[in-house]
Amino acid sequence: MTYRPISIRQITLHRLIMRLNHPFTTSFGTFQEKEFYIIEVEDEEGNIGFGESVAFSSPWYSEETVKTNKHIMEDFLIPLLFEAPIHHPDEVSERFQPIRKNNMAKAGLEGAVWDLYAKRHKLPLYKALGGNKEQIDVGISIGLQPTVKGLLQVVEDHVKEGYKRIKLKIKPGSDYDMLKEVRMEFPDIFMMADANSAYTLRDVAALKKLDELNLMMIEQPLSHDDIIDHAKLQQQLLTPICLDESIHSLEDAKKAIELGSCRIINIKIGRVGGLTESKKIQDYCKEKGIPVWCGGMLEAGIGRAHNIALTTLDQFILPGDTAASSRYWEQDIIEPEVMVDQGVICVPKKFGIGYDINREALEYYCVEKKVYTESHYEVKIQN
Ligand code: OSB
Ligand code: MG
Numbered sequence: 560m561t562y563r564p565i566s567i568r569q570i571t572l573h574r575l576i577m578r579l580n581h582p583f584t585t586s587f588g589t590f591q592e593k594e595f596y597i598i599e600v601e602d603e604e605g606n607i608g609f610g611e612s613v614a615f616s617s618p619w620y621s622e623e624t625v626k627t628n629k630h631i632m633e634d635f636l637i638p639l640l641f642e643a644p645i646h647h648p649d650e651v652s653e654r655f656q657p658i659r660k661n662n663m664a665k666a667g668l669e670g671a672v673w674d675l676y677a678k679r680h681k682l683p684l685y686k687a688l689g690g691n692k693e694q695i696d697v698g699i700s701i702g703l704q705p706t707v708k709g710l711l712q713v714v715e716d717h718v719k720e721g722y723k724r725i726k727l728k729i730k731p732g733s734d735y736d737m738l739k740e741v742r743m744e745f746p747d748i749f750m751m752a753d754a755n756s757a758y759t760l761r762d763v764a765a766l767k768k769l770d771e772l773n774l775m776m777i778e779q780p781l782s783h784d785d786i787i788d789h790a791k792l793q794q795q796l797l798t799p800i801c802l803d804e805s806i807h808s809l810e811d812a813k814k815a816i817e818l819g820s821c822r823i824i825n826i827k828i829g830r831v832g833g834l835t836e837s838k839k840i841q842d843y844c845k846e847k848g849i850p851v852w853c854g855g856m857l858e859a860g861i862g863r864a865h866n867i868a869l870t871t872l873d874q875f876i877l878p879g880d881t882a883a884s885s886r887y888w889e890q891d892i893i894e895p896e897v898m899v900d901q902g903v904i905c906v907p908k909k910f911g912i913g914y915d916i917n918r919e920a921l922e923y924y925c926v927e928k929k930v931y932t933e934s935h936y937e938v939k940i941q942n
Contacts (some may be wrong), residue, residue: 564644565675570637570668570931571599572629575924577859579887584703586730586757587619593857594625596632597892597921600640600671608675609916611865612667613829613856620755620856621783621804621830623663631664633931640668641933648673652835662807662832669833670865678911683868685906685913688834690871694903697870698724698878699886700753700855703733707740714741714748721901723878724749724775730757735768742772749878753778756804760788763795775877776801776823786811789820799823803854807831809839816847823877827854828865837869845874855880860893864912867897871906878902892920 576594583590598610614623635658645651651669658665677687685692699722704710714725725745727738729752738752751774758766758780766780776799781788783804793800799822806812806824808831815821824844826837844851853870856862866881881904884896891897893914897904907913 562680564646565672565679566603566644567600567640567672568603568932569601570640571601572632572929572931573597573599573921573925574625574629574927575859575892575921576926577888577924579857580885580889582702583857585728585753586703586755588617589702590615590857593859595859596625596628596667597859597861598632598667598671600668600675602675602679604679606675606678608671608673608678609861609912610667610670610672610674611858611862612663613827613858613862614663615856621663623661627661628664628667631658631661632668633929636661636664636668637931640672645672645676648676649835652833655832660807663829666829666831666833669835670828673834673865674911681910683906683908683913684865684911685868685871688838688868688872690868690906691873692871692906694905695867695870695875695881696723696878696902697881697899697904698722698726698749698902699882700726700880701728703728703730707737710737711741711744714745718745718748720899721903722882722899723902724751726751726753726778726880728752729754731762731765734765735772738769738772738774749775751775751778751801753803754780756781756783760791763792766792767795770797774798778825779803779805786815786818786820789815790818793819793821801825803827804830806840808836809843812840812843816844816849822849824849824851825854826851826869827856828869829856829862830854834865834869838872841872841874850874850876852877853879853881855882857887859888860884860891860897860914861912861916863891863897864893864907864914867904867906868912890917890920890923892917892924
């Protein structure tokens with residue numbers, strides 16, 4: 560069967576602001592509100608695909624922000640998508656190649672094209688990606704809490720809900736003692752820690768102490784762009800290191816694995832520039848026997864749906880961070896919302912991302928909408 564290539568007719572950028580149900584604190588700061596772009600792409604037949612950019616308002620996780628996203632999408636990436644028809648979504652990252660980095664901006668647009676492509680071909684996105692799980696296991700990421708007592712309560716709540724592993728944020732001064740309390744209270748749970756780059760090699764002693772706690776892994780202990788010091792650290796730790804911030808591409812993954820900088824990789828679609836690159840990393844990790852899991856960026860429903868589809872690929876062996884919509888939002892922007900039952904998400908079977916867009920909710924959270932066509936664009940300010 561032959562298909563006509565996709566001709567993109569219109570792209571809409573929706574800038575949303577959504578308030579989290581609970582503040583989320585990491586070693587680099589606290590989130591309460593999330594501002595981000597939803598990308599809507601329409602083809603010549605009227606099919607629509609959706610993507611979500613995971614860039615935050617401030618450049619504390621990576622250098623990208625909501626504002627840099629707009630600049631890069633509007634002035635560089637969107638014109639590239641209008642340039643010529645697209646036969647397969649794998650062509651999108653190739654076409655974006657001349658633009659350096661800006662992976663979250665690229666991934667938001669590419670994700671929308673993947674959704675559109677899957678809908679045109681009457682496939683669920685996970686099948687279009689080559690995944691074959693009907694359900695996926697998920698864990699939960701818990702931010703730094705003001706008190707240990709409060710933390711123990713939050714952990715208990717999520718363990719009772721059945722999440723398959725508990726990830727706890729740590730930073731110097733809130734690490735061993737805090738984790739030890741949790742470990743004593745919950746001796747058998749699958750538990751891991753995420754430092755978001757809060758340590759240096761001078762902290763080796765503090766990090767080595769964590770080996771006692773039977774953690775599944777420690778995520779990104781050292782600098783956000785390092786793979787050299789992580790290799791030195793991994794040699795001194797029994798606990799596997801998992802890299803998050805340091806991995807931006809298949810090339811980065813290859814080098815980190817070759818150097819022994821990590822034994823596990825967290826794949827975030829936005830951080831690596833899209834689903835195509837995510838797939839390449841998982842293929843390579845499969846070849847090398849490195850387990851991967853899908854990270855989270857406090858996404859709304861569209862980003863969550865893309866994460867679920869990606870997680871159906873077979874090297875996603877470990878539970879990811881894609882928790883239920885209701886854990887983050889009073890009202891998500893998809894229908895139905897993402898539900899988690901005993902730590903399991905049933906992968907939706909509908910075409911594309913598998914969830915409908917709740918247009919009313921999308922409009923409610925939207926603070927600015929801009930429509931781009933091949934020849935011009937219009938600005939609509941809302942709310
Ligand atoms: O390091 O994985 C991270 C949230 C914001 C920025 C970075 C990270 C996180 C999380 C939460 O750990 C993941 C989620 O629940 O979406
Ligand atoms: Mg992380």
